[in-house]
Amino acid sequence: MAQTNEQQSNETVKQTESKQTVYNVQNLNLWYGEDQALYDVNMKIGENDVTAIIGPSGCGKSTFIKTLNRMVEMVPVVRTSGEISYRGDNIFDRSYAVEDLRTKVGMVFQQPNPFPKSIYENIVYGPRIHGIKDKKTLDAIVEKSLKGAALWDEVKDRLDQNAFGLSGGQQQRVCIARCLAIEPDVILMDEPTSALDPISTAKIEELVQQLKENYSIIIVTHNMQQAARISDNTAFFLNGELVEYNDTNTLFSTPGDKRTEDYITGRFG
Numbered sequence: 001m002a003q004t005n006e007q008q009s010n011e012t013v014k015q016t017e018s019k020q021t022v023y024n025v026q027n028l029n030l031w032y033g034e035d036q037a038l039y040d041v042n043m044k045i046g047e048n049d050v051t052a053i054i055g056p057s058g059c060g061k062s063t064f065i066k067t068l069n070r071m072v073e074m075v076p077v078v079r080t081s082g083e084i085s086y087r088g089d090n091i092f093d094r095s096y097a098v099e100d101l102r103t104k105v106g107m108v109f110q111q112p113n114p115f116p117k118s119i120y121e122n123i124v125y126g127p128r129i130h131g132i133k134d135k136k137t138l139d140a141i142v143e144k145s146l147k148g149a150a151l152w153d154e155v156k157d158r159l160d161q162n163a164f165g166l167s168g169g170q171q172q173r174v175c176i177a178r179c180l181a182i183e184p185d186v187i188l189m190d191e192p193t194s195a196l197d198p199i200s201t202a203k204i205e206e207l208v209q210q211l212k213e214n215y216s217i218i219i220v221t222h223n224m225q226q227a228a229r230i231s232d233n234t235a236f237f238l239n240g241e242l243v244e245y246n247d248t249n250t251l252f253s254t255p256g257d258k259r260t261e262d263y264i265t266g267r268f269g
């Protein structure tokens with residue numbers, strides 16, 4: 001029998017009750033002008049979890065993930081209702097400082113997008129904006145971040161070379177390292193491997209497993225096998241609605257909603 005979002009959300013809370021809640025999304029609706037893209041989304045996201053967002057093209061996955069750092073508001077016609085609490089504070093409150101949110105919540109995109117600068121300059125960009133000038137401190141941040149992104153050994157002898165000279169998979173790890181350099185709490189990943197070859201994809205997947213020790217990760221993916229391999233919880237979106245949200249094993253083995261079953265068995269999408 002189909003369950004309501006609230007029932008599913010409560011169950012997921014039970015399963016992760018020993019964990020801190022990083023995000024609590026309540027009754028989130030979002031419109032692009034007249035067109036509604038998200039409908040009454042309710043979802044709790046746990047600390048140190050990898051949370052996968054799946055669903056067919058146009059179902060609202062990217063829109064949802066971009067609400068979590070309020071990047072979606074860069075589209076001027078966007079309007080939202082409901083609440084997203086991050087570590088207990090509603091990020092839609094007028095007094096909430098979006099700059100603080102963006103230092104806590106890093107983002108990695110579908111296409112690797114390093115700056116047209118050296119590998120070193122890519123990593124120190126954020127820390128410099130935050131006022132860090134000391135060369136030794138910056139050097140240490142570069143090493144730590146590149147090690148965290150499993151890239152240090154490959155690039156440590158050519159930090160002054162342009163990041164554009166790296167492979168696509170390495171560029172994506174530069175972007176992850178750039179994100180780690182600001183010491184985020186959460187990393188949002190919007191289809192981070194869809195432009196990469198299988199070997200680079202496997203490296204990023206392995207990296208996600210390492211990163212979850214220290215960060216909470218929310219990843220949009222078209223690839224259901226990827227969601228099954230790397231995530232703790234999975235949310236299935238369809239037409240802007242959160243159809244089902246559960247621990248990944250349960251969602252893929254015994255989906256509670258016929259629409260989830262149809263999607264994961266390849267009947268559409």
Ligand SMILES: Nc1ncnc2c1ncn2[C@@H]1O[C@H](COP(=O)(O)OP(=O)(O)OP(=O)(O)O)[C@@H](O)[C@H]1O
Nearest residue numbers: 032035037055056057058059060061062063064075
């Ligand atoms: N900037 C925008 N302006 C107007 N409508 C938009 C904008 N971005 C997305 N939408 C609409 O919002 C809905 C959800 O789009 P979104 O990109 O979030 O879906 P998605 O699941 O991430 O798709 P895909 O897997 O193809 O990337 C779609 O109907 C889309 O046309």
